Amino acid sequence: MRCVTNADGMLSADGVLGGNPLFYFIYNAVGHVAPCWLSYLIAGLVIMLILINAVLLGAAIVSWGERRLLGRFQNRVGPNRWGPFGAFQPIADLAKLITKEDIIPYGADRLAFTAVPVIMVAAVLLGTAVLPFAKDVALVDLNVGVLFVLAVSSLTSIAIFTAGWASNNRYALFGAGRAVAVLLSYEVPVVLSLLGVVLVAGSMSLGDIVAAQAVPFFLVQPLAFFVFIAGMSAELNRTPFDVAEAESEIIAGYHTEYSGIKFALIQAAEFGGVLVVSGLIATLFLAGWAGPLADWLGWLWFLIKTFIGIFLFVWIRSTYPRLRLDQIMAVCWKFLMPLSIINLAAVVLEVFFLRDANGSLSTADLWIMAAINIALAGGSILFFGRFIREKVRTDAHTAIATNPVARGASTIGMG
Amino acid sequence: MTIRTEPMTVNVGPQHPSTHGVFRVRITFDGEDIVEVEPVLGYLHRGSEKLAEERNYVQVVTLTDRLDYTSSMINNQAYCLAVEQLLGIEPPPRGKYLRTLTAELQRIASHLIAVGFFVQELGAFGTPLMYTFRSRERILDLFEMLCGARITVSYSRPGGVFADAPPDFWPALDQFLSDFEGELEELENLLLSNEILMVRTRGVSPLPPDVAINCSVSGPVLRASGINWDWRKVAPYDAYDQVAFDIPLGENGDNYDRFWVRMQEVRQSLRIVRQCVAQIEPGPVRLELPMVLRAAPGAEAYGRVEASKGELGFFLVSDGGVSPYRCKIRSPSLINLTITEHLLLGWKLADMIVSLGSVDINMGEVDR
Numbered sequence: 001m002r003c004v005t006n007a008d009g010m011l012s013a014d015g016v017l018g019g020n021p022l023f024y025f026i027y028n029a030v031g032h033v034a035p036c037w038l039s040y041l042i043a044g045l046v047i048m049l050i051l052i053n054a055v056l057l058g059a060a061i062v063s064w065g066e067r068r069l070l071g072r073f074q075n076r077v078g079p080n081r082w083g084p085f086g087a088f089q090p091i092a093d094l095a096k097l098i099t100k101e102d103i104i105p106y107g108a109d110r111l112a113f114t115a116v117p118v119i120m121v122a123a124v125l126l127g128t129a130v131l132p133f134a135k136d137v138a139l140v141d142l143n144v145g146v147l148f149v150l151a152v153s154s155l156t157s158i159a160i161f162t163a164g165w166a167s168n169n170r171y172a173l174f175g176a177g178r179a180v181a182v183l184l185s186y187e188v189p190v191v192l193s194l195l196g197v198v199l200v201a202g203s204m205s206l207g208d209i210v211a212a213q214a215v216p217f218f219l220v221q222p223l224a225f226f227v228f229i230a231g232m233s234a235e236l237n238r239t240p241f242d243v244a245e246a247e248s249e250i251i252a253g254y255h256t257e258y259s260g261i262k263f264a265l266i267q268a269a270e271f272g273g274v275l276v277v278s279g280l281i282a283t284l285f286l287a288g289w290a291g292p293l294a295d296w297l298g299w300l301w302f303l304i305k306t307f308i309g310i311f312l313f314v315w316i317r318s319t320y321p322r323l324r325l326d327q328i329m330a331v332c333w334k335f336l337m338p339l340s341i342i343n344l345a346a347v348v349l350e351v352f353f354l355r356d357a358n359g360s361l362s363t364a365d366l367w368i369m370a371a372i373n374i375a376l377a378g379g380s381i382l383f384f385g386r387f388i389r390e391k392v393r394t395d396a397h398t399a400i401a402t403n404p405v406a407r408g409a410s411t412i413g414m415g
Numbered sequence: 416m417t418i419r420t421e422p423m424t425v426n427v428g429p430q431h432p433s434t435h436g437v438f439r440v441r442i443t444f445d446g447e448d449i450v451e452v453e454p455v456l457g458y459l460h461r462g463s464e465k466l467a468e469e470r471n472y473v474q475v476v477t478l479t480d481r482l483d484y485t486s487s488m489i490n491n492q493a494y495c496l497a498v499e500q501l502l503g504i505e506p507p508p509r510g511k512y513l514r515t516l517t518a519e520l521q522r523i524a525s526h527l528i529a530v531g532f533f534v535q536e537l538g539a540f541g542t543p544l545m546y547t548f549r550s551r552e553r554i555l556d557l558f559e560m561l562c563g564a565r566i567t568v569s570y571s572r573p574g575g576v577f578a579d580a581p582p583d584f585w586p587a588l589d590q591f592l593s594d595f596e597g598e599l600e601e602l603e604n605l606l607l608s609n610e611i612l613m614v615r616t617r618g619v620s621p622l623p624p625d626v627a628i629n630c631s632v633s634g635p636v637l638r639a640s641g642i643n644w645d646w647r648k649v650a651p652y653d654a655y656d657q658v659a660f661d662i663p664l665g666e667n668g669d670n671y672d673r674f675w676v677r678m679q680e681v682r683q684s685l686r687i688v689r690q691c692v693a694q695i696e697p698g699p700v701r702l703e704l705p706m707v708l709r710a711a712p713g714a715e716a717y718g719r720v721e722a723s724k725g726e727l728g729f730f731l732v733s734d735g736g737v738s739p740y741r742c743k744i745r746s747p748s749l750i751n752l753t754i755t756e757h758l759l760l761g762w763k764l765a766d767m768i769v770s771l772g773s774v775d776i777n778m779g780e781v782d783r
Contacts, residue, residue, distance in 0.1 A: 074545035170425045174447070174764065239538055240611055248433040248536040249768050321611045322538020324765045325447060389610065 059272035060090035073318035102260035112166035117265035123155035124272040132207045134289045134298030145206040157183040160254045167257040175253025179244035185332035190231035192340035193224035196347040210288035215366035218285040222377040223343035225285045232277045240320040278309025335388045429458045436778030447763045452756045459782040467742035472708040480567035483780040488521035489722040491571035497718025497729035498573040501710045509698040510575030515654040516691040519684040524554040525723035526677045529775040536772040560584045575701030616670035620758040620770040630753045634725025635676045640668030646721040658690040673773040746780040
């Protein structure tokens with residue numbers, strides 16, 4: 001039975017794998033020998049296999065690149081033993097971790113403990129499902145893409161909490177509690193900042209958002225860009241928001257008890273998370289695959305922009321110390337939250353006054369918005385930055401004055 | 416609805432990544448707040464004081480290297496001062512200058528470690544630590560030129576120093592001094608006005624001057640609380656009466672002040688080293704002494720220096736034999752640890768590590 005799509009397409013499920021040439025190629029090729037449902041399945045699985053391997057390989061490259069970059073930032077060499085510039089280091093790491101004993105601590109909840117690495121990797125992989133790597137090249141172009149990405153990226157925090165609870169380790173429990181507190185804090189500003197993006201693009205589909213960026217959105221909405229990067233740093237557990245796995249305080253936080261292949265999976269999820277979030281930043285704010293020259297070069301622009309994001313995260317990590325948990329919550333609620341609200345309000349007003357009869361914005365409109373919003377961003381970051389700084393400092397001093405234990409302790413040693 | 420909560424006791428250390436060796440402290444947390452603190456010491460006890468009674472006076476110098484292994488030069492100096500006091504001898508001027516110079520270089524190295532780990536414990540991933548270690552390595556290279564060792568130097572000897580500096584030491588030192596100026600500036604730009612560092616450390620774990628005095632703390636921890644007390648000024652030893660330097664003082668005695676005082680002391684030490692280089696004159700570096708030293712029976716001496724962590728003292732008692740009858744070590748880290756409870760109670764888990772880092776303890780010296 002032959003199962004080949006014709007011009008109007010036998011696959012009616014538009015959106016899901018729609019317009020993916022590789023999918024059609026495999027579907028048609030397999031369709032010569034297999035029934036339709038089987039060729040549909042095989043083509044889908046092959047695409048997913050490619051994507052999953054690409055993300056995991058990408059995570060390996062990110063882990064190597066991050067260590068090399070950190071080395072350069074820190075006046076040292078970084079991994080350079082195996083392969084060109086030490087590029088095979090991740091393979092060596094993986095081989096080491098796989099051959100290590102896989103320890104499940106006494107008293108741990110075995111099922112939850114084992115499920116966590118799988119959930120973390122799955123959450124990261126799910127995030128890639130909607131990323132447009134080039135023009136019309138996405139696994140799916142969901143019409144609720146932004147919502148989907150936000151939903152799956154929060155799964156990681158649930159996995160972290162499960163890990164901390166299941167490990168039967170007090171440091172891991174600290175990490176778990178911290179992860180949830182941070183999740184509650186950063187999620188609201190991030191969602192608010194993305195609302196502005198959706199508003200200007202007029203769609204929640206990531207493909208449409210890229211297409212709407214005649215002017216990249218990091219210029220149109222610098223505040224949203226800033227808030228999103230800060231929030232994503234918190235989600236990825238990276239400095240200055242890395243309290244959930246603060247090495248100097250709580251050993252390794254939620255993954256203190258993980259070893260062997262489970263640890264490798266958690267690391268893969270973390271570096272894969274950096275990759276996916278950088279891809280998201282590229283898509284939402286840096287105009288994704290859009291770039292000069294031919295359309296089929298889109299993957300190159302996407303890759304370059306993703307690596308800009310990764311570099312940014314590594315740079316931040318190598319520069320800043322860590323904030324305390326209560327300070328992170330203060331920053332999220334008192335600094336990022338007002339900024340994202342200001343951004344949303346400004347964008348709402350601008351879209352209301354600038355849009356034409358169809359409700360769409362021209363490139364000139366976007367430039368006007370960029371000019372207004374860049375000035376607004378500078379002003380409000382300065383204003384709220386000063387405000388929060390004063391607030392945190394006075395908080396520190398009242399903390400001394402009102403801390404009953406610290407005051408009572410001043411009699412210790414007085415004989 | 417109220418959720419039932421209960422305090423949680425956690426053993427921090429001796430295998431915790433940031434307790435400076437094998438310091439262990441049992442802490443009871445209420446959520447993230449610290450409500451009970453109990454330091455547990457003794458994991459690195461090697462019986463240095465007892466071992467000193469079995470060795471002759473010169474051999475004990477090697478034991479002092481292993482006390483605070485981040486400031487071996489100063490430990491050697493303190494012990495040798497005690498022995499010289501016991502014997503009633505005084506080293507030649509060049510020996511004194513060399514001791515002062517190496518002690519100040521060692522102070523820079525030790526403070527660089529303290530600052531680097533302090534910021535590392537604040538969560539800065541490696542960068543400040545690597546910056547400080549870059550300069551520290553240069554200092555250790557200089558020590559290697561002087562005496563062949565980098566950490567366990569044993570450079571000072573009773574009556575002077577082990578040997579004169581080799582000719583290529585002085586150009587290398589000049590090169591280091593000019594390079595270090597820029598490196599220190601880089602470090603200060605990165606750290607001193609870093610906003611996150613300020614909000615994390617300002618006002619956290621303050622140590623009032625009265626508590627500081629009652630707990631006998633010394634060194635940068637004491638001076639951060641605003642008390643002007645430095646043995647280099649109060650009772651100058653070696654060549655410290657020949658050089659000019661200031662004593663930086665903190666105001667609040669909080670974590671930031673302890674960090675700031677160390678950064679400033681590095682600058683002052685640099686000043687002292689420069690003056691030593693300018694003032695040092697050729698001559699013998701060590702007194703001609705017999706191989707085996709003997710002090711009068713019943714003689715006692717207490718030699719003290721301002722080490723990088725505070726007052727380091729050696730109390731020696733002689734019974735007329737070839738080795739000290741008793742060698743009591745007053746180590747600053749141990750005494751400075753007595754404020755642990757005061758610093759930690761009521762503050763948060765994240766501040767605990769930073770406060771311990773700001774006291775700058777060294778377990779080799781605490782447990783001896």
